Amino acid sequence: MCLQSGGYDLELFVDVPDDGLICSICQGVLRCPVRAACHHVFCKRCIMQWLKRQETCPCCRKPVSQSLIFVMFKLSKAIGRLKIKCRNEIQGCRATFPLSEQYCHSMSCPFELISCPYQGCRAQLLRRDLEAHARHCEHWRQPCHMGCGAVxxxxxxxxxxxxxxxxxxxxxxxxxxxxxxxxxxxxxxxxxxxxxxxxxxxxxxxxxxxxxDDVVEVDEAEEEEDVAESGTAGSSSSSS
The missing domain is CATH 1.20.5 (Single alpha-helices involved in coiled-coils or other helix-helix interfaces)
Incomplete structure (x- = not known):
């Protein structure tokens, strides 16, 4: 949640943050704080967008180079320990927790507005109401819990x-x-x-x-007989 650009909304925090944790560009609490060579601190996204328009510090107007901007990891961890309120406070959530745990809380917050998980259903409801909704949702589909395979x-x-x-x-x-x-x-x-x-x-x-094969053998036998007869006939003629 931010105002102009990269910072966190002041109203998100349980206690009012120190002035040293406020980005002079977006007026929100520093998100991913970086320090310029002139020692002024800004949200990383805010100063990068600022430098696209002019390459001077928005506080002192001294020249600022992107290569001389450094991430302040210790300050980022300190900001992560600040207590914040749930973004679903308007829905009724009264939980408070460190800023660094915001994502984990949102994944389990009973007041988070979510879509019905069953295909075809377009209902939007609070996570705490999902179980009651599932008992009546006409798009509800689940495999048999006994494991027979039926949906x-x-x-x-x-x-x-x-x-x-x-x-x-x-x-x-x-x-x-x-x-x-x-x-x-x-x-x-x-x-x-x-x-x-x-x-x-x-x-x-x-x-x-x-x-x-039989025909061939018969033909060969007949030819031999003819030859034999021809030979016999020739011998008789010579004797005469």
Whole structure:
């Protein structure tokens, strides 16, 4: 929370901070304090924005170089120990805590305004009212706390039965397994039919090759007989 730029709002603090902790540019409590060469102290963001317009100290008008600006870590820690009020004071939070714990408190403050975490719900409510809101939020969705895997809504969680849900899942898986087994059996039958067909084709090819071998042997035998007969006929002619 800041006024013009980088500092903390004075109203955030429980006690009024010392004047030495006030940034002369934004008039807020120093956030990430830095010191210029002229020893004047400012919020880091404030002085960097100032130097974009003019390179002189806003207090004494002496030249200021960005390379000669130093972070004051000890002063920053001291400011972090100052007590502040919760930013949700207007909502009813009365807590006070060190400035350095502001973020941690905001993450758990029951008066923090937050959005409903359930997808589709646009409600804005205080963190302390979230539990009551969840009991009626129509966008409420959560997995079954028994671990069956079912995602429940406001309508279904009162009727939910883990046994029935697990049985439904089991039956669905069984049906899926039966469908897979039937598909595998069909593929196996198709492969068996293909193999039987291939075997028949191979048998026919082998039979064809055997017939061709027999024909070749018959032809060769006939040729030998013809040659033998021709030879015999030639011998008879010579004798005459």
């Amino acid at each position: 429940l809504s406001q309508r279904t969680r009162t009727q939910h039965n883990c046994y029935q849900e697990l049985r439904r899942q089991y039956e669905a898986k069984q049906q899926s397994h039966r469908a897979i087994a039937a598909a595998l059996q069909r593929k196996m039958r198709k492969m068996q039919n293909t193999m039987a067909h291939m075997k028949r084709q191979i048998s026919l090819i082998c039979e064809s090759l055997e017939v061709m």
